[in-house]
Amino acid sequence: MYPNPDHLVQKLVRIHRPLQLLIDNSLAAAAIWRNLLMGSKAERSVDLVRMRDLIHTEVRAMKLRKEQGKLALPASRASFDHQITEN
Secondary structure, three states, rough: OOHHHHOOOOOOOOOOOOOOOHHHHHHHHHHHEEEEHOOOOOOOOOOOOHHHHHHHHHHHHHHHHHHHHOOOOOOOOOHHHHHHHOO
């Protein structure tokens, strides 16, 4: 059923892809997590340039909200739990 191990030959296949920067690995990983959180398949291909632009836009918006004093987080988990139990 299986071939004889003495006759097995290793085969190398070159895949021609554009050179990828190391930083793109992190971006691709973030895209995979985003796909998982959004309910898509993890291995779905993503346009890294578009993803980089989306992240840049969101960070810029958050910095602006912070500078305007509109970005606020709960002081602690205890105060958050207290707010829930009051309602």
